[in-house]
Amino acid sequence: MAEYRLEMRDVSKAFPGVQALDRAQLKLRPGSVHALMGENGAGKSTLMKCMFGIYKMDSGEIYYEGEKVSITDPMDALKRGIAMVHQELQPVPERSVAENIFIGRYPTKRWLGVISTIDHEKMFKDTEALLKEVRMSFDPKAKLGTLSVSQMQLVEIAKAVSADCKVLILDEPTSSLTSNEVEALFLIIEDLKAKGVSIIYISHKMDEILKISDEVTIMRDGAYIGTWDAKELTTDMIITRMVGRELTNLFPKRENEPGEVVLEVKDFTSINPKSFRDVNFTLRKGEILGVGGLVGAQRTELMEGLFGIRSHTTGEVIINGESLDVRRPRDTIRKGTALLTEDRRQSGVMGVLSVEDNVAIASLNRFIKWGIMLDGKKIRELVSDNVAKLSIKTPGLKTQIQSLSGGNQQKVLISRWLANNPDIFILDEPTRGIDVGAKYEIYCIIADLAKQGKSIVMISSELSELIGMSDRIMVMCDGRVTGFVDGKDANEENLMTLATQFS
């Protein structure tokens, strides 16, 4: 028996214009959790895709159970017992949970010895057993689309587990899980570990890493930095090694002074009875209002309601003393409001469009000359200004936004709204899926905006972020506001108490 279940040696991979992996390494022990860490763009996902046969590496070797192997495609990887839960889910929402789990390898039965059909009974029964094994209790016949995002993620994990794997790659598995679900996932991981499965765990959440992993490998700019025993590491040490410099402060110093009330929301209630209801709050000029709560607390829905993406039945929105009939995003945008949506890919980024177009799209009205033509020169000025100000790393203004990293895409979207010069800026999970260095930069942008007198509403599921950045924190649970906590008095306990009031 080899010491390592799987070993990757000197793996290099280049894409046009970028060396994604530069002699990267990974040594995976049987029955252990191995965290893979690094900033976005450090090459973690690329390395995993090489292991899983999605990418072909330019050079390097993979040893699996002591033998040199070449993994040609994902099917090959699965056959060898390597399974991967992708960061971006690839579900078939219109089909059942069971079908999603057994997709591509449905159990079959034979009729009259010739006609082979799918054995639904067995499939549903197996699914039920499997779900039980991973401590989940959904109806195997339920359409996947009726589940929440976090439940879908758990199904995806169950699917990987069902493949009877020896190596399981989890790429950001907890990004949309509630803390209860994270606990459940950790129990599953412990079970798997006991069975001898090697788990590769990719995450940006330090506390999770330190809690669950046995070993930590850190990568930077496609290169291998080192592997350490998780017990020897602290958050600071990991961050220092990831970014290659000391990060003294996780959050910037804030110098904003909350002033008069700019936004008042009264008895705001959704058209959907299960969503937000009777919401009352105010927002001051130059204030950062954090919005906390568990996944499913309807925070996003509330903000989208205020912005005019979702409908409401009753309630009043008063911006700068003026009552506003919110119907569509245009109504609120005209009043100087901006919303950075939670799901960048789904409702933010226009992938095939250039960085320039993505920045300018919400503020084109300001650049019309002679009644019809756009002033290309002024637009370029604005865009290059923003790119410089937010230090967006892009090869050029004409580059397609989809080729940038998550953090840079987020900055492009922020500058899309900054170009509109809003007074009220609603940020929904502004740092989700963004690496540590870029996170700090986004915090600085937020703090700076507040200092300039902009009012900020920031939804976040990371308690440390809420506590570190907010003047005041509004906590929601089950569609209702359960309380406000002053930023200075906030701690994990009082926030969690409010967030779980009705559950």
Added chain:
Amino acid sequence: MELNKNKSIGRFLEGNAMVILMVLVAIVVGILRPNFISGANFNNLSVNTAVRFIIALGVSGCLITKGTDLSAGRMVGIGACVSATLLQKADYTDKFFPGLGNLPIVAVLLIAVLICVVFGIINGCVISFLKVPPFIATLGMQTLIYGICLVYTGAKPIGGLRSDYTQIANGKLLENTASPIQIPYLLIIAIVCGGLMYFLYNKTRHGKHMYAIGGNETAAEVSGINVGFRKILIYALAAALYALAGFLLAAKSGGTSVNMGQGYELEAIAACTIGGVSVNGGVGRVSGILLGVLVFELLKISLQFMGVETSYTYIVQGLVIVVAVALDLRKYLAKK
């Protein structure tokens, strides 16, 4: 270094596959059939391309916003029929409106455009407000317009068009002069349309909004873009272009019938796709559309010159659509 060089040549070939293919076809046919490269043939090609280009320009907006317009061909047909019925010779025996005097040509064009724009607006509204997928909405419109056109013309062919009308499609700038270069009016009209659409797509808010909707409709809505209104505009403008194309086609043929324009929408969609308008939305340039139409027309004329029977040309055209798009997609696939 050597490897890099090969790679960049490969990339160049891939990126310009269509242009290279076109030039090659022209050279080969030119060698085999010397009168292929002649003024008359160029004239023929440019006139054929001109009308198809105008139709393709119309469809392109729909495609860029992830839609489509299957009613294009029938709109061309009704545009042609309306124009022709109103512009017959005063002394023509089988006149559609026997008592009708000589209407100003511009007025007739406007009437044809107006009628089609109404259909285009209906298309846009059905797509924007009733949320009917464009494929289905315009499929319904296709049949509906055909029916209206049948009722209107009584399925009778319409001929005897006024010569000042037919002259628009068949005349040339500097015709009957000593000038060696005579430019067909159709070519000029197509160039003007192309120029206007280029301006619209690249220099105006409408264009930017159109690309944004194609790039990510939800994000566009969230950014404050009036998606519904833009789509209605796009489908209405497309209809106006179809009407113009119909008006020109009737003039070019010297007559028309309800079958005018049948199937043109598919040719236009194919040409756009060959020209790099992405079916995934958000991508497409006027120059690409022109190229796509040119490839198609050049191919047709080449096959004609080579004496290939018309039935076979369809087989070749079908192959070219698939091969061209597959080649084009390689540009994106290669990056993975």
